[in-house]
Amino acid sequence: MGMGPRPLFYRRLRSPLHATRAGVGVLWALSLSAAVLLLYHPLALLALLCAVLCAGVGAGVGRGLARSMRAAAFLALPIVLVNVLVSRQGLTVFARLGDLGPFGQGDLTVEALAYGAVIALKVTVLLAVTTLASLAVDPDETLRILRRLSFRSALTASLATRMVPVLGADAQRLAEAQRTRPRGAPRGARARLAVLTAIISGSLDRALDVAATLEVRGFATARRAPRRPRPWSRHDIAFLASAAAILALAILARVSGAASFTAYPELRAHVGPATVALCVALGVAVILPFADRRGIDP
């Protein structure tokens, strides 16, 4: 049966990030993630989010990123809500829910709302970075690097990644078969449990087949993957420099206070030329490696 393109899986596209060696791609994503974790200033986080989205477009995976942003929107709302309801910090009360028994006074504060929004923004940017990396950094090459450290763990991770769509297709096939029964798919908790058992049983059968394949391919006697010498491309160098710049800017901002932000007890965010400069510099550092599109063909 025909299937459409799967937007959430790695595919070698024509982009500078795809053309970069996996090790550097991972470092670049880690550096971006570290910057997200170090910075709390909403403007800096927004600058990073915009830059990552632009990078996604530059890498040709804008559609996949858009899908993950929709998922992030579903995550963001509960984060903000939970923080507002749970946090007892902040001075500016905007709603009083009264006495909540063991939870104390239900005072909702603007500071808790703002802090929740910042955390949600951080989660959103982290999700965008993770999605970008998973769509544009070769997982096999990444796992190959990890296999040098721990062969079996890395191969298991690789296998899990590979088997997710296969098992998904198995489950879909089984559900389809049930729909073709004359009375339709069985209903009720017991019937659902029976279908689930059949899916698990099918997965175990498949796992056994995969295990047999691995056995005959030498899994039990496996050794460390060899180091694969490869000349450094312009994109490797550009992304490595970008990773270093992003991390340096984040540390500098943190140390200098150019992007300081505190939510409690009351909101304080430093906004000045230094903050704007930091935001621009972060954006440029993220996007610049995508400008050079020479030698990006697979």
Add this chain to the structure above:
Amino acid sequence: MSEPLLRMQELTYTYPGAQQPALAHVNLEIHPGEFCLLAGLSGHGKSTLLRAACGLVPHFHGGRFSGRVTLAGLDTREHGPSRLGAFAGVLFQDPETQLVMGSVRAELALALESRGHGATAVARGVEEVALALGIDALLDRPTHELSGGEKQRVALGAALAGRPRIVLLDEPTSQLDPVAGDELIGLLRRLNQEWETTILLAEHRLERCLSACDRVIAMQHGAIASDSDPEAFLEWAGRSEPALQTPAAKLFALAGLHPAPAGVRQARARLRTHGALPEEAQPAVAPPKRRERRRRRTAAAAPALECRGLWHEIPRGPAILRGIELRLAPGESVALMGRNGAGKSTLLRHAAGLLQPTRGSVRCSGRVALLLQNPGDYFIHERVGAEASPAALAAAGLSARAERNPRDLSGGERQRLALAIVTDGASPPAVLALDEPTRGMDRSAKAGLALELRRRAATGQAVIIATHDPEFAAAVAERAVLLADGRVIADGSAAELLAGGWYFATETARILGGAGGALLPEQGAALIAGRLAAPAAEPAGQAPPAISPEAIR
């Protein structure tokens, strides 16, 4: 003679929990450079023998093992499959479970890397095996995007990457279309001839590979029943196990000609020697489409199934079906053929209402029962009796199995149970649609299914079967529809369509060049017999004799 590469001495093996041994007193020697075909009905020990050869039996499966197996001088009791994998490449039936990495390059490299080869050796090994198998263009493709045939080639590449001395293959063509299947067998022959790679291949469709092999090992009840060259094997099969006879051998036996041929080329040469080779049929004069329109005008007013301008388009993806026009009369049997990805399964899903057309319409006069490829997907209960009504089980001949677990049934029984499940109901379905029902089935089980489908068609149910198996299509269908790229490219009588091609044609039709529209050995034998009796009076294009129920056995 050289030392055997694989040697089995008095091998007897019983799976854990089983009462009967799967292999009994097997003695076998395979020498370097041989191309051996492993024949036998389902459940007679072919797969177990292959697993014993690579050490999966007993190391992976457990069970009781006696006797001795050595591969390249290594005793399989002392060396596990990972160690033996350096000498034996293994290819199983399902390509989906044999690809473990995300890209083709990584897949081919894995076996070499895990055996400790250096970076240069890995890179060279990957390039060489990709070039040898013609998959170099796939190297940077993600494995989940490959077609079934491409996946099987990549899996073969992964098995060959370490340059094993023997390749063990367990029904590698069962999930491939005829074109991809023939390509794979051709590839094995080339590996064998050019690099002296030893091949041990288990296969049900013997006609596909018999002409390529040097030796056939036939298994019955876990023991080796015959071990000889292809011609002697066919003689043995004719006497002892007719279900293993190829259509060509059956054709010769019925026509009273000896010895049986191993393939089409040999059969044609022998018929020519006997002066019994009919003239090849000429291509049809009228374009099939016009003939179909004419047929449709005269067909019954109320079709069992009608697709009108049916399109299936994937959002931001390709069109899988492109304006399909198809009409099935009640009681009509239609074989739907075409390469993998041609749109056959999608069309059947539309017929059963599992998919909605993006354009066009599908109309049915009643319920459409759809039997999907894997019968096991229907089983969700622990008892056969819980899966379908007693009446349906009785009709399928499974009443005696009501207390058994569905997963313990044989291949043929599983298929019958799945058919009972989808056709169970207050009233019989108007249309019975089957998606690749003979995948992995031996000839005897196929014959049983063909009989059942013909019985159902005789009761007025329209039957539509997506299949890659021209022999099965010829045995069941009176009409054949060829799909390519989501379009109907040919639609006509089975005799017309399955007699006039290379790939989508039966072996009998290929031997006789489509003469007389003969598809089955019985029809072909009648044609040859007539020619032997009166060669001058034989007109090309004479009507084939009617198919008797025995003809499909």
